[in-house]
Amino acid sequence: MSDIQIRLAEQKDVEAVGVLFDAYRQFYRMDADLQRATAYIRARTEKSESLVFVAKNAAKEIVGFCQLYPTFCSVFTARIFTLYDLFVDSNVRQQGIGKKLLMAAEEYARQQGAVRMDLRTAKTNQSAQALYESAGWIRDEMFLSYSKFLEKDGV
Template sequence: MSLQIRLAQLADLDLLVPLFDGYRQFYRQPSNPALARDFLSERMARHESEILLALDDTGSSLGFTQLYPLFSSARAVRIYLLNDLFVANSARRQGVGQALLIAAADHARHLGAASLSLSTAHDNLPAQALYESLGWKRDTEFREYGLVL
């Protein structure tokens, strides 16, 4: 399979929305393409994220990853949160996720980032194996907490 990964533009929303909606469903959210479109278009219009889109040689969308800019105060550097990574069911186990992760690291380096971070579900073992195969390290120093507002 031929694979192209590029930075997504607003014109790519029709390709991104089904993937983003599928991503949300994977995390037990109800399907809502209109919400997906609004959310993505707002992030892109405000330059609040970087979305990398994987396409096959026919221009069909295979997967995406979304990076959000952050900063580490302690290290005084820019970092990116790899918040979303999703590969269409039809494209799984074909190297798309791996290619997106490599492209995300290259893109973040190009933007001057010192590191990438991500979190995944405890039971998402296939994703964890992929991350670790590419050199990602599980954090053993810090615990992550959240507060629902």
């Protein structure tokens, strides 16, 4: 794992991140659509609407990513970040790459003066839950989360 480098993604990384993002979306039962996944990552980064961190191995291949969305908390009247996506290529899991991505995202949020980070994960994704809890994240027992899809089928 020591040969894994974490950095903010650059425009030259969009295609490689798009491949992983497509796999991430498939994990959440979305149809494979590499063009859509890549276009989404490109749009978010070009418009500075999100921050994408990438994990590169010794061969300089991108093997994981996480995506943060900056936002605010009205209650704390402060900046927060939502960590919406974290994914590591299935061929290199269990090597601490996800944890390195998580730590880089947390450090970035601290440097930006954020007071909190939020995330959601599937109830069935126990490996992700174990990672988050081992890194000090606390499951919310105070608030319920609701969603309302505004388009057909939520996509």
